[in-house]
Amino acid sequence: MLPQLLIKMSQIIKIQYQIIVYLLGVLFGKSLTDWDDEEPMNQSYQKLQVDELPVIETLPRLDYHQLLVEYEQQHGKPLKPIKRHANTKTTVPDALTCPQCQAPSAYVYANNGGKGQYQCKVCRCRFNPRSRFAKQVIFRCPHCLKALEKIKERNDYYIHKCKNDDCSFYQANLRRMTPQEKEQFQHAPYAFKVRYLYREFLFDFKPLAPSSPIKTKVDVSRLSVSSHTLGLILTYHVNYGLSARKTASIMKDVHGLSISHQTVINYANSVALIVQPFVDRFPYELSGSFCGDETYIRVKGRWHYLFFMFDAVKKVVLSYRISPNRDTFSAIRAIDDVLKKLPSIPEDLSFVVDGNPIYLLAQHFFAQHGISFDVRQVIGLTNDDPVSEEYRPLKQIIERFNRTFKGNYRPTHGFGAEEGSVSFVTLFVAYFNFLRPHSALEKRVPVVIPALESLPHMPARWAKLIVMAQEMLTQQAAS
Incomplete structure (x- = not known):
């Protein structure tokens, strides 16, 4: 009896411990255990097929x-507003207007007994308030020219389907099926x-839209620290991936400078605000071999997705978007960051x-805006298709970059605020x-700047960067 009771008590204690750790993680915004090394479950993707654009x-x-x-000119008398019965049970909202001619509700019938369909007396347009867009634009199948029907509503898009059984696209797909597939x-x-x-x-996102000038409120000259000391802090914290607490400790133990870990975080946030426009708008010389991938970081105790876009030849990071969701919009913004850095679209x-599949949807989105490019998807860990076999070396390059980033990120154990993760x-x-x-x-930096290369050590290079x-921001403000 006693051993069973001890086992039961041990299980209860483990559950209580997990609950306490979880609540502390929510409270402080970061994990307090080594569970950060775990990553969200990777599931296989269903093969997405994106069709060509419709006839709009x-x-x-x-x-x-x-x-x-x-x-009035044709009939010799004006068209009168609708005279409704006094005891009618169907009403037309006063704010309702015809989506085609903008006639007010006085000219709108309740066409099907209050079930949602209306008809305009002026232009004879039938419509439903929930599908007014259908009266502004019609999507037609490019194969049979039949109007598409909206079948699903997602967070980022609507799905329209051609339901014409005589459509050549539908019939061709049926003919390609094997007998087993037809039975299934x-x-x-x-x-x-x-x-x-x-x-x-x-x-609402316009590709290649010019970015507004970035006006930062941070002035590094007002920080109560010398440029050399600031460079030292960034070298330990960023280059060597030391946590803010270890950076503060090494500044005390090695350099005799007493600062708190929060001061290290504040300095990092301030410098990041200044450096970000320089990183994003630098005129990079690119090779055209671009690859992208997502990795994971913890923000406020929850997994966030970090979208990297990378020049595999020049070894230059071109996009680094952080998003709480692994969605199409994040992929679109990451690709748009790369397109903005190109002098022209090759x-x-x-x-x-x-x-x-979000990258194929992003490709489809850009195609709708007249921007065309190919997406080469390397699927899985084995080369089961020619595309994966040909382009896997590029995919492995950015995966190697992800491991480099994770080596610097892991000591942080996540971030308590989005500002810290972005910085x-x-x-x-x-x-x-x-x-x-x-x-x-050959041991050279990806982007060679002579003014940085000539400096003797890393703290001086950080200070010069x-x-x-800051000079770029000043020139931008003056122009």
Whole structure:
């Protein structure tokens, strides 16, 4: 009896310990155990197929004032507003207007007994308030020109489907099926993608839009620390990946300077605000071999996704977006960061990424805005297809970069605020692009700046990089 009781008590204590650790992590915003080494479960992606763009038919916008004038000229009398029955049970909202001619509710019928459909007396347009967009633009299948039907609503887009059974696209996919697939299709049609689909993106984002000037409120000259000391702190904290507490300790034990770990964090946040515009807007010389990947960091006790875009030849980090979601919009913004750094969009532009379908959706989004590029997806760990076999070396390069970043990130055990995560990643990218020698480049830094290369040690280079970033901000403010 006693051993069973001890086992039961031990299980209860373990559960209580896990609950306490979790609550402390939520309270302090970072994990207090070694569980940070674990990563979210990686699941295999379903193969996404993206169809070509639809035929977009824009309906003409009518003016009900002009239509009323034409009606009176044609019939010799004005078109009267609707006279509703006094005891009618169906009502038309006063704010409702016709989506095609903008006629007010006085000219709108409740067309199907209050079930949601209305009809305009002026232009005869039938509509439903929940699908007013359908009266502004019509998406048609490029194969049969039938109007597409909205079937699903996602967070970032609507899915429209061609339901025409005589569509050539649908019939061709049916003919390609093997007898076994046809039999399976009869029982589970949802397992096959045979009809034309189009995704209408909802977010308001314009590719290659010029960035607004960045005005930082931080002035490093007002920090109560010398440029050499600031360079030392950044060297320990960023270059060698020491935590803020260890950086503060080494400044005390080795250099005799007593500072707190919070001071280290404050200095890092301040410098990151100044350096970020310099990193993002530097005129890089790029090779055109671009690859992308996501890795994980903890922010406020939760996993966030860090999207890297990388020049595999020049070893330059081109995008470093942090997002709480692994979604299409994050992939779009990461790719847009790369496109902004190109003098022009080459015809053979391509990105090597993993099998996550968000990159294909991002490609589809840019295609809708007239920007074309290829997406080469390296899927899994084995070369099961020709694309994976050809482009896996590029994918392995950015995975190696991810391991380098994780080596610097791991001592932090996550971040208690989004500001801290952005600052850390920004400083790491600045270090990687401008200060860190790379073995594949014969021990040269990816971006060679003579003013930095001639300096004798790393703290001086950090100080000079900060000065150059400040000068760029000053020139930007003056222009």
